[in-house]
Amino acid sequence: MTTKRLEEVLMRLPGLNLPERSGCVAWAQLVELTSIQPSEVAELIDLGWISPGKTNANEYLFNFRDVYRIHKLMRLSKDLDVSFNSGSIIVDLLERVEELETEIEELKRLV
Numbered sequence: 001m002t003t004k005r006l007e008e009v010l011m012r013l014p015g016l017n018l019p020e021r022s023g024c025v026a027w028a029q030l031v032e033l034t035s036i037q038p039s040e041v042a043e044l045i046d047l048g049w050i051s052p053g054k055t056n057a058n059e060y061l062f063n064f065r066d067v068y069r070i071h072k073l074m075r076l077s078k079d080l081d082v083s084f085n086s087g088s089i090i091v092d093l094l095e096r097v098e099e100l101e102t103e104i105e106e107l108k109r110l111v
Contacts, residue, residue: 006064006067006068024053024061024064025061025062025063025064025067026060026061027059027062030062030067033067034067034070034071035074036070036074040084043084044084044088047084047088049069049088049092050062050066050069050070052066069095072091072094073091076090076091
């Protein structure tokens, strides 16, 4: 599922209490949407793998891309039985491959 599609699905879920055009979710919503432990979210922030924004009340706000990436990470960690550190590297590499494939397609159109 793409980040845009995930955003569309999330915006239709009842009870999220998100403003209609919000591109962010709060800490509790992130935990609920991804089934990740709060300590694991803190670990990912410490690793610099996700970089949430902060509100004036000093609360974290995560974008939908973070939700999507964490879903990938959780799936990889479970399916391949790898640590979060290893899984985060795999997700980063997969995203880089996707970027390069997109670049190749764009270059093919120019030729």
